[in-house]
Amino acid sequence: MANIIAILLGLIALILAFIGFIPLLGWLNWFIILIAGVGAVFGLISEKNGGRNFCLVVMAICALRLWIGGGII
Helix, strand or coil: HHHHHHHHHHHHHHHHHHHCCCCCCCCCHHHHHHHHHHHHHEEEEEECCHHHHHHHHHHHHHHHHHHHHCCCC
C-alpha cells in the first residue's frame, strides 16, 4: 500500500514538474521536491523499491531544473 501511495505522490509531483518547467515558475520545483520527498519516505516504508525510485527520479529532475535556473527562475 505504501508503494502505491509513493507512486501516486510521484505522479502528482511529475505532473506539477511539467508546469515548473515554464520560465519564471521554477520556484514551484521547491514545492515539488517536498512532495516527491514525502513520496520517497512512503517508498522507504514499502517492501518494493519502485515508488521510492520513481520519486527520487522526479526529485532529481526538479533539482536539475533548479540548478539550471539558478535556484529560483
